[in-house]
Amino acid sequence: MVLPHRLWKVAVCAALLTACAAPGPARPQPSPVSAEIPSAPTETAPYVDVSVRHPPLGSVVAKTPTRRFVLAFMLAKHSACAPAWAGSTPIDDPAVLGDIAAVRSAGGSVTLASGGATGTYLENACSTAAELAGAYRQALQTTGADRLELDVETAVRPDVVADALRIVHTELAVPVTITATVADAGSGLEQSTLDLLRALASRGTDVVVNAMVMNFPESGSWRESMLTAATTVAGQTGEIWPGNPYSRLGITYMAGRNDTGVLTTVDDAHALRDYAVAHAIAFLGFWSLARDNGNCADEVRASPVCSGLAQETYAFTRALRGR
Template sequence: MSSSRPAAAGAGLAALLLACSGCATGTAADQGAASAPRPATGTTAPAATAFTPYVSATTAAGTDAAGSPDTYNLAFVVADGDACTPLWGGSAKATDSAVVSRVAALTASGADVRVSFGGAAGTEAALACDSAQELADVYGEVLDAVGATKADFDIEGDALTDTASVTRRNEALHLLQLERDLDVTYTLPVMPDGLEASGTALLDDAVAEDVDVSAVNIMAMNYSSSHDGDMSDYAEQAASATHDQIAGALGLTGAEAWRALHITVMIGVNDVAGETFTLADAASLRSFARRQGAGALSLWAAFRDRACTGEDTSKASDSCSGVAQEDGAFAEALSG
């Protein structure tokens, strides 16, 4: 969940993404979550902003169910090195029984799951597979293994600038959407002034390849060390700018573009100096998202939603937020 910008890419967040083997563990009962309430029939209230945290696909955390998630983002599926073979977290096979059991526990109380492919570490499958059909088969194998109908593609770094893989991925997604009901979202790096050119080019290519993209999820984090101001303000600026970009790219009305906009934050201490997302920032961003009718709020990650104990809180940790908090407090603040 790192930015493609050099200042962030070298700062260490990539090490967090595939470190879920070190995440706090919890029982299966901790993993379920109830869906958020919907507006009453006949009202004019906008649809509720969903809460969709990132969780480890392989390891449970006691904070997974905090905030009663609507959908869990399962992080991450990457290729087995240069081979066109999918692995959960770079290590577990697509059909790994532990992952399948974990997903069953997460969804037991009604929450949905979205498989997240890519991320800042490892090789996104589109860079490893030679053809769109091979790639479609890889994505389909993972989705079928856990019974998922939602897929997110966290595209950053080399995967975002490699135009051949961008087109190959969109061709594969078009093939999959022809054969199954598949909800596709893209997670992309952002600055306070919106998506970078590579991000808008990816969306333009998706449209050209006839991919139905339901939402764009922005990584409201990892801007640069000079962005040491209010993190909720930066997130709101980035969301407003991206809203206009995706309205144009995907041909949406203003309201539709807000529903198609998801916002993900890195809670607590970030790996970029000066960027600390606080509980007050979370409450402010939640109010903004509700006013605008944004589709979803998310956090990296459920297993970090706890205070650190005896750790260096000046640096980002893969197991705690680095700020004073109760377990699950960021999830509660973002979910409202």
């Protein structure tokens, strides 16, 4: 698991490979990029931890090519079935809505992320699927977010959650992402996550499966570990949904110092983007915007407000688009 402030990311792929890419070997290499593969993943976005100080999003839009942000995390307000940022800040907080307005005025958009590493989940506070769908609906309509993500890092009721997500996905035409931890590079997603994905598939709900390639045991180099984990998750996804598994794959990494001590460098970020482009995946993101600076170079413990690397500000944000 991670620091209390950590969490992440969603999108639906707009272009598919013409042939299915089977899961690769233990140490995958990015496929050659053909003319039919887009020059970047369909969606890229940094995560924004609204519970910590972060750069104004309007300023980030002005200084980087990013036009989407994942706002995290929405939790149960004082443990009740009502949405609130980090479980306490109102979902219509003026500062958050001001950030969203700045993004949208520049032609950008936001994803709303529920769940995370700590706190009481809406998914557990709401008694029924209808109540949970109502909480999602309220948050989406209040913020104007056009995508919904569930970052599931604790046990949830798969049938209740799947029913609620189906309601929102159908009624509001909101794309859905399931973000989940990786046990290790070879094992991929945990059984509880696979159970939730199967429940969604059985209801005909199409989702992006976003692998958190962070904070798991290293095997070989850390870069190889992250790439292998992504390929493993693609294989698991392909067993649930037929077709090209990469078309619904998402990857989210932790910029700089992970909670387990390993470092994800800017060069690693570019390698992950190369993999994303080669396989035309649905989403690429990182945790988190507040950490995308070099204000604590050589810090040996993960911080919510700096990467622990000597880096330029917004280096990871720019790397999402290969800049």
